[in-house]
Amino acid sequence: MDPAPAPPPPFAVRLVTGGGSSPELALLLRSLSAARVVALDAEWKPRRRGSPAAAGTGGGSSPASAPAPAPPQFPTVTLLQVACRGGDGGEDERERCEVFVVDLLAVPLADLWAPLRELFERPGVLKLGFRFKQDLVYLSATFAAALGGDAGFDRVEPFLDVTNIYYYLKGHDRQKKLPKETKSLATICEELLSVSLSKELQCSDWSYRPLSEGQIQYAASDAYYLLDIFDLFLQKITTEGKCSSTMELNSDRHCSSTVIECSSSGYDICSGGYSMSIVTKYSEKILLAESDTKPRSSRRKEKPKLATNVKCKDKVDCSTEWQGPPPWDPSIGGDGYPKFLCDVMIEGLAKHLRCVGIDAAILSSKKPEPRELLNQTYKEGRILLTRDVKLLKYQYLASNQVYRVKSLLKHDQLAEVIDMFQLKISEDQLMSRCTKCNGSFIQKPLTLEEAVEASKGFQVIPSCLFNRNLEFWKCTDCNQLYWEGTQYHNAVQKFLSVCNISD
Numbered sequence: 001m002d003p004a005p006a007p008p009p010p011f012a013v014r015l016v017t018g019g020g021s022s023p024e025l026a027l028l029l030r031s032l033s034a035a036r037v038v039a040l041d042a043e044w045k046p047r048r049r050g051s052p053a054a055a056g057t058g059g060g061s062s063p064a065s066a067p068a069p070a071p072p073q074f075p076t077v078t079l080l081q082v083a084c085r086g087g088d089g090g091e092d093e094r095e096r097c098e099v100f101v102v103d104l105l106a107v108p109l110a111d112l113w114a115p116l117r118e119l120f121e122r123p124g125v126l127k128l129g130f131r132f133k134q135d136l137v138y139l140s141a142t143f144a145a146a147l148g149g150d151a152g153f154d155r156v157e158p159f160l161d162v163t164n165i166y167y168y169l170k171g172h173d174r175q176k177k178l179p180k181e182t183k184s185l186a187t188i189c190e191e192l193l194s195v196s197l198s199k200e201l202q203c204s205d206w207s208y209r210p211l212s213e214g215q216i217q218y219a220a221s222d223a224y225y226l227l228d229i230f231d232l233f234l235q236k237i238t239t240e241g242k243c244s245s246t247m248e249l250n251s252d253r254h255c256s257s258t259v260i261e262c263s264s265s266g267y268d269i270c271s272g273g274y275s276m277s278i279v280t281k282y283s284e285k286i287l288l289a290e291s292d293t294k295p296r297s298s299r300r301k302e303k304p305k306l307a308t309n310v311k312c313k314d315k316v317d318c319s320t321e322w323q324g325p326p327p328w329d330p331s332i333g334g335d336g337y338p339k340f341l342c343d344v345m346i347e348g349l350a351k352h353l354r355c356v357g358i359d360a361a362i363l364s365s366k367k368p369e370p371r372e373l374l375n376q377t378y379k380e381g382r383i384l385l386t387r388d389v390k391l392l393k394y395q396y397l398a399s400n401q402v403y404r405v406k407s408l409l410k411h412d413q414l415a416e417v418i419d420m421f422q423l424k425i426s427e428d429q430l431m432s433r434c435t436k437c438n439g440s441f442i443q444k445p446l447t448l449e450e451a452v453e454a455s456k457g458f459q460v461i462p463s464c465l466f467n468r469n470l471e472f473w474k475c476t477d478c479n480q481l482y483w484e485g486t487q488y489h490n491a492v493q494k495f496l497s498v499c500n501i502s503d
C-alpha cells in the first residue's frame with residue numbers, strides 16, 4: 001500500500017480566473033486592500049532550454065521544435081499566489097487568512113497591475129516572500145510584456161525574506177556570517193513547521209491548463225506557510241519584548257546592511273496585537289534596477305547595458321556567497337546539475353569541472369567584455385564563476401547567477417565549487433565529458449579499429465595501446481578521442497578524493 005496521503009492543508013484556496021467584475025477577483029482586491037501582511041509567490045513554466053533531460057517530456061504538441069535563436073527572455077509568470085492576513089479592524093483579524101491562486105493566463109493583467117503595484121509599495125503592508133526578487137523580475141517582465149514597457153514593478157517595500165526570518169529564529173548570531181548552504185523553502189517549512197511541501201510539483205508545467213488540484217494546493221502552500229513562519233517570528237520578537245537596534249535582522253547573504261531601513265518615522269500600525277513598526281524594523285526592500293527589468297539581449301545594438309548601479313557598489317564585497325537558487329533548481333535548467341561558465345582567469349577550473357562531468361563552458365574570446373560573459377551566462381542559464389569581484393556589481397546576476405571563487409589553486413577551486421553547490425558527483429561521472437571542449441561523449445565506446453579510423457588525420461593513437469583491449473570514447477563535438485590510459489587512472493584517483501567519493 002502507498003502511504004496515506006498527506007492531510008489536506010489547513011486553509012481554503014480561492015482560484016482567481018476571472019477578470020473585471022468576477023467575484024473572486026473582487027474578493028482578492030478587497031483582501032489586498034485590507035491586509036496587513038501579504039505573502040507572495042509566483043510560478044512560471046520551468047525552462048529547460050539546452051537541457052538534454054528536456055527532450056521527450058512534453059506530453060502534448062510542441063509546435064516550435066526547432067526554434068530560431070530568439071533573444072533571451074524572462075519566463076512568463078503564469079501564476080501568482082497571495083496569502084493575506086489582516087482585516088479592516090477587530091480583534092480577531094490576525095486569525096483571518098485568505099489564500100488566492102491567481103491565474104495570470106486568465107485574469108486580465110490590466111485589472112491587476114495597479115492594485116499589485118500599490119500593494120507592493122504600500123508602507124503599511126508587510127510583504128513576505130522567499131527569495132522574491134527573482135519572482136519580481138519575472139513578474140515585472142510579464143506585466144510589461146502584456147501591458148507595455150511601463151507596466152512593470154520596481155520595488156517591494158517593506159519586505160521581509162523568509163530566509164532571514166529562518167536564521168533569526170534559529171538564533172543565528174548576526175555578527176557571524178550566515179551559513180554557506182542555501183535552504184529551500186521546503187526545508188525551512190519542514191524544520192520550522194514540520195510541514196512537508198511536495199517537491200514533485202515544483203517543476204511541473206505551470207503554464208498548462210487546467211491546473212490540477214494538486215498544483216493549486218502546492219502553489220497555495222508556498223504562500224500560505226510563509227505566513228505561518230512569520231507568526232513564529234512575531235512570537236519570538238514579542239517574547240523578546242523589544243525592538244532594539246542590536247536585534248535587527250541582518251543578513252550577509254542578502255547584503256541587507258545597505259538596504260535595510262528602519263521605519264523612518266516609527267509609525268505604528270497596530271494590527272492584531274503587534275506593532276507594524278517592530279516588523280518594519282526588521283524588514284528590507286527589494287529594488288529593481290533598470291537592468292534587472294530587461295532581459296539581456298544577445299543583439300549588441302539593443303544596448304544590453306548592464307547598469308552599474310551606484311547603489312549596488314556596497315554590495316560588492318559582501319556578495320561572495322552563493323545567493324541564487326538552491327542546487328540544483330530544476331526550473332533553471334540543467335539535468336540535475338548547474339551549468340557553469342568560467343571566466344578566463346579560472347579556465348583551469350573549467351577543465352577540472354569537466355573531468356568530474358560538470359558542464360563548464362568558457363568563452364572563446366580571450367579578453368571578453370563583462371557584457372559577453374553576462375550575456376552568455378544569462379542566455380544559456382549558466383552560473384558565472386569568476387574571481388573578478390567587479391562582475392558582482394551587476395546586481396541581478398550577482399544575486400542569482402554569479403559566484404566568486406575564492407580559492408587560488410584549481411584543485412581547491414574545484415573542491416570549493418563542489419562544496420558550495422553541494423554537487424554530488426558519482427564515480428561514473430568522472431571523465432565523462434571532453435576536457436578540451438566541454439562536449440559530451442558518444443554513448444557507446446569505440447573499439448580500437450573504430451578509434452583508429454576516427455583518429456585519421458586528426459589524432460595519433462600510440463601503437464603501445466594496440467593490444468590492450470581498451471575502450472575509446474569520442475567527443476561528439478570536437479571528435480577528440482579518449483581512452484583509459486595511465487593518465488586516466490591517475491586522474492580518476494585524484495578526482496575521487498576531491499569529490500569525496502569513497503569506494
Ligand SMILES: [Zn+2]
Nearest residue numbers: 434437475478
Ligand atoms: Zn570535445
